[in-house]
Amino acid sequence: MSSFTHLDAKGNPNMVDVGEKAVTRRSARARAIVALGQEIMDQLEAGDIRTAKGPVFQTAVLAGIMASKKTGELIPLCHPLGLDNCNVDIHVNEAREVVIDCTARITARTGVEMEALTGATVAALTVYDMCKAFSHDILIREVKLMEKTGGKRDFKREG
Template sequence: MATGDPQLTHFNEEGRARMVDITGKEMTHRTATAETAVRMKPSTLALIRSGGIAKGDVLAVAQVAGIMAAKQTSAWIPMCHPLALRGVDIRFSDNGSDTLRIEATVRTTGPTGVEMEALTAVSAAALTVYDMCKAAEKEMEIGPTRLLTKSGGKSGDYVRGGEDGATGNAT
């Protein structure tokens, strides 16, 4: 690794995967926000907006799925620590045409961050949208899925940069 690169911490001295020991880490307030998008035909988005999907209220079910997934992240992602989440908020918006945007903000007070919980929440919500709408359209596309912000912890705050993919850390 080049000088200044972050060290990968999920490997033991034998080069095998391990769960990082967070015993000595400070308890701090931590927040992370992630987003994803589901691209679909305008007719599918219109069905979602009008409540015309036969399986029911797509956004209500996707919201619950996202919250449940955030709470179960450590069961999905092998090296994640189980966390007592203090809050999960899922928000939806659309461009009025063909894209549903899903954003999740997750909060806790603890020794490790909630980035994976926020990413898991938007992923599960998007998959739920797909599941509920697949009878109307199978060509939906999910993504990109990305971390927008995170705060708290030793590494400080992070705010995603512009649409060109540039990232930056704010202190």
């Protein structure tokens, strides 16, 4: 049975010691789904919405990348990492939902799942923040890890 890696033998919070792990190429992709409601989606028909704060999707991309780089400062037991690359892609799917994919990459002793999840989440929150002037009928429906490579085991979610 697996144990929680961030707890010591006494159950106290503990940062994982990655000093003995091998340096490998690691990547992770996380996805957030945002349902904006009819009123806002109608605004998107012509492309990215421009608000007083700027273009929604472009601003969300920058926010997601910035958040990924700050993950170690936001989540207490995450290692501070210098990412090799981070990419945020935003598109509207067939169900007229905003799909945000954040991919983080690094060559290191620890993975970047939390960086990808943080980037996707903050990008989704940025979409919410920039669109709430149109309507509060906005739902950040889910945030999930889609895939990761490198480290002990790879993972890939279908769909």
